[in-house]
Each structure stands twice: as C-alpha cells, then as structure tokens.
Amino acid sequence: xxxxxxxxxxxxxxxxxxxxxxxxxxxxxxxVRALESGLLALDVSMEVLGQGFLAAYTEGDNRNVVATDTMxxxxxRHALEYDGATPEGFLDTLGQRFLGTYPEMEGLxxxxxxxxxxxxxxxxxxxxxxxxxxxxxxDHAVAELELARDGLVAARSGQVGLRLLKTTxxxxxxxxxxxxxxxxxxxxxxxxxxxxxxxxxxxxxxxPAGDPARYVAPAQVxxxxxxxxxxxxxxxxxxxxxxxxxxxxxxxxxxxEVSFAGENHTHDPVPGSDAASERKAYTAAFPAWGLITLVxxx
Numbered sequence: 001x002x003x004x005x006x007x008x009x010x011x012x013x014x015x016x017x018x019x020x021x022x023x024x025x026x027x028x029x030x031x032v033r034a035l036e037s038g039l040l041a042l043d044v045s046m047e048v049l050g051q052g053f054l055a056a057y058t059e060g061d062n063r064n065v066v067a068t069d070t071m072x073x074x075x076x077r078h079a080l081e082y083d084g085a086t087p088e089g090f091l092d093t094l095g096q097r098f099l100g101t102y103p104e105m106e107g108l109x110x111x112x113x114x115x116x117x118x119x120x121x122x123x124x125x126x127x128x129x130x131x132x133x134x135x136x137x138x139d140h141a142v143a144e145l146e147l148a149r150d151g152l153v154a155a156r157s158g159q160v161g162l163r164l165l166k167t168t169x170x171x172x173x174x175x176x177x178x179x180x181x182x183x184x185x186x187x188x189x190x191x192x193x194x195x196x197x198x199x200x201x202x203x204x205x206x207x208p209a210g211d212p213a214r215y216v217a218p219a220q221v222x223x224x225x226x227x228x229x230x231x232x233x234x235x236x237x238x239x240x241x242x243x244x245x246x247x248x249x250x251x252x253x254x255x256x257e258v259s260f261a262g263e264n265h266t267h268d269p270v271p272g273s274d275a276a277s278e279r280k281a282y283t284a285a286f287p288a289w290g291l292i293t294l295v296x297x298x
Contacts, residue, residue, distance in 0.1 A: 004057060005109070007047035008071040013079040014115070015040040021085035023212035027251050030223030035085045038131055041115035042087055044075050044094070049146075050106025064104040074098065084208075086215065087112040087143040088157060092208040095147040107148045114218075116140035138163060141218035142198075145207065155207035158198035159218040162225065165192040169233045170240070170266075190282060193237060194263040194289075197225055199248065202256040202298070214254045224251055237262055237292045245296035257297045264290035 020036035048066070055061035078094045091110040099105055117133040139161040146154040170191035199216060201207050209215035228247050234240035241260040248258045267282035269275070 002051075002054060002057070004051070004054060005047040005049055006053070006065075006068065007045065007109075008068040008075070009045045010043040010113075011045070011072050011075045012043050012115070013041070013076065015042075015079055015082065015090075018085050019083065021209060021212050021215070024215060024217050024220065025213055025252070027220045027224060029227035029247075029251070030220040032217060032219045032223065035217060035219075037117075037119050037133075039117060039119075039133060040085060040087070040090065041117050042090065042112040043115065044091070044112045045110070046071060046075075046094075046098075047109040048105050048107075049109060052104050052106055066102050066104065071098075074101070086209045087114060087141060088145065088155060089208040089210075091143060091145045092147070092152060095145060095152075099147060099149060107146065107153070109144070109146045111142065111144040114141040139222065143207070145204075152204045152207070154200075155204040156198055156200050157207060157216065157218065158196060159222050159225075160196040160198070162195040162197070162222065163192075164195060164226065164229050165190065166230060169230075171233075171235050173235070189266060191234075191237075191240075192265045192267060194265055195225070195241075196261045197221060197244070197248075198259045199252075199255050200257040201254055203254070206254050216252045216255060220251075221248065224248055237264055237290070238294070241292060241294045242296070245294060249296065249298055255298065257295060259295040260293060262292040264292065 016039060018038050018040045020034050022034040024033050026033065053064045056065045074097065075094065078097055082090050082093060084090060091112055095108045095110050098108055116136045116138060118136055120132040120134050122132050139159055142158045142160055144156045145152060167190045168188055170189050171187050173185040173187055206214040224247055225244050228244045232240060232243045241262055245258045245260065249255055268285045270281040270283050273280055
C-alpha cells in the first residue's frame with residue numbers, strides 16, 4: 001500500500017477589516033461575547049489527499065498535480081474574498097474552493113496557525129478604524145479541517161502555547177516512592193506549566209461558526225482554563241487538567257472531546273530557602289520536563 005500527500009506550508013495572510021462575529025455563547029469565566037478586533041492573521045497550510053496523483057511518484061507523470069505555487073496563489077486570492085471572522089471558516093470555504101476547482105483533488109487537510117496579534121489600547125476618541133496591534137510570542141489559536149468531496153469530515157481546534165504560573169494552590173504528595181525517588185513531597189508549591197488545549201466538535205459542521213452560538217472561541221477557552229488554573233487547588237497536574245476538561249465540556253455542550261498536553265516547568269526552591277518563611281526564591285529545575293496528557297470525551 002502507498003500513502004501519499006503533498007501540499008503547501010505556512011502561507012501568511014493578514015485580513016484587515018474583518019466583520020465582527022457576535023452572538024458567542026455567554027461563558028461565566030470569560031468576558032468575550034464577540035470577535036471584533038477587525039484582524040484575522042493566519043499562517044495557512046494544506047495537504048492534498050488521495051491516490052489520483054500517484055503517477056507523479058511512480059512514473060513522473062505530473063498531469064494531475066496542482067503545483068504548490070498555484071495552491072499559494074489560490075490561498076491568497078481567497079484571503080481577498082473571505083468575509084468571515086474565524087480560522088475554521090476560512091479553511092472550510094478555502095477547501096470548498098479547491099475541491100470545486102480541481103477535480104484531481106480527492107480530499108484535503110487544511111490547518112492554520114494564528115499570528116498572535118493583540119490589540120493595544122489607544123487614546124480615547126480615536127477612530128475605530130485606527131487600530132494598533134502588538135505581535136506576541138505566546139499562546140495562539142490553531143485549527144485543522146479535513147474535507148472530502150461529500151463535505152467536512154473532521155475538525156479540530158485549539159489554543160496552544162499557554163504559559164501559566166501561580167504561586168500557591170498546587171500540591172504533589174503521596175506519590176509512589178522507591179530507592180530511585182529523590183523528589184520531596186510539596187503540599188503547596190508555585191506551579192509553572194506549558195499547556196496546549198485542543199477540542200473536537202460533536203458535529204464538525206459547527207466548527208466554521210455558521211451559528212456563532214455553537215462556536216467555541218479560543219479566547220473563551222483560554223479564559224476558562226485560566227480560571228480553573230487559578231481557582232482549583234490540585235493534588236497534581238493530572239488532577240488539574242482533568243478539572244479543566246470537565247469544566248470545558250460543561251461550558252461548551254457542542255464539544256465531543258477536549259485534550260491537553262502539558263509540561264511541568266515548576267521551579268525548585270533555591271538552596272537554603274526557609275520553607276516556613278513568607279519570602280521564598282525559586283530557580284529553574286533540571287532541564288528535563290514532565291509530560292502530562294489527557295483526552296476527555298463526553
């Protein structure tokens with residue numbers, strides 16, 4: 001059996017003047033009720049799926065191959081015409097455009113990484129169109145869609161690259177011990193984690209945000225995750241991400257699954273620190289990180 005694909009990676013597009021998406025669900029942990037920054041900035045990638053271009057591999061016959069430079073041009077033209085506000089909607093309409101134009105394409109996998117621009121507040125009275133943004137290097141939204149000729153097959157979205165630190169409300173005690181164990185128990189510690197959160201809809205058709213009330217906005221997910229991180233006194237990172245997953249499934253009934261990949265970057269006390277003192281100092285631990293994953297289905 002031969003499995004093949006080809007495509008184009010990380011075509012950058014910045015859509016300005018994007019119409020607002022209002023009517024998002026009301027989530028108690030988040031003030032976000034609309035997407036209205038006016039900017040949608042993405043790095044867009046795609047793969048063509050199927051066996052229709054196998055001859056390009058086996059015989060050097062390129063007649064059914066759409067050049068990846070052509071793909072780039074189609075993506076850029078689509079950026080001029082797309083009138084939505086979400087990465088998933090951009091990918092869905094882009095995929096339909098490719099499949100409607102090129103019969104050689106049996107299926108597509110498309111994904112996008114948000115360029116994490118954040119709006120910078122400007123002086124009172126400034127015109128709404130006068131927007132200022134700052135490009136951060138932190139957490140950002142991602143989206144991935146798979147399409148076949150009969151429609152949308154699968155959709156996964158996420159908020160990845162989170163860096164979360166709290167100074168109290170986390171413990172790690174009563175874990176398995178043997179003669180290889182040197183880690184002390186810590187009943188209350190600062191917790192510093194790297195975290196990726198991803199989710200799948202029960203109905204993939206909800207992902208493109210045709211009905212805003214059923215769309216799961218990454219900014220709202222981030223707010224829920226941060227609220228749980230702050231509020232929940234956990235016995236481990238495993239305990240913490242499970243609580244986050246339960247809260248997300250509760251807040252967003254249209255989701256079928258949430259998943260987490262976390263790294264434990266918690267610092268260690270500086271040698272000589274007094275555990276009973278209010279004033280403490282910590283430093284980076286040995287550079288090898290604990291990994292915690294969870295996939296929670298409804």
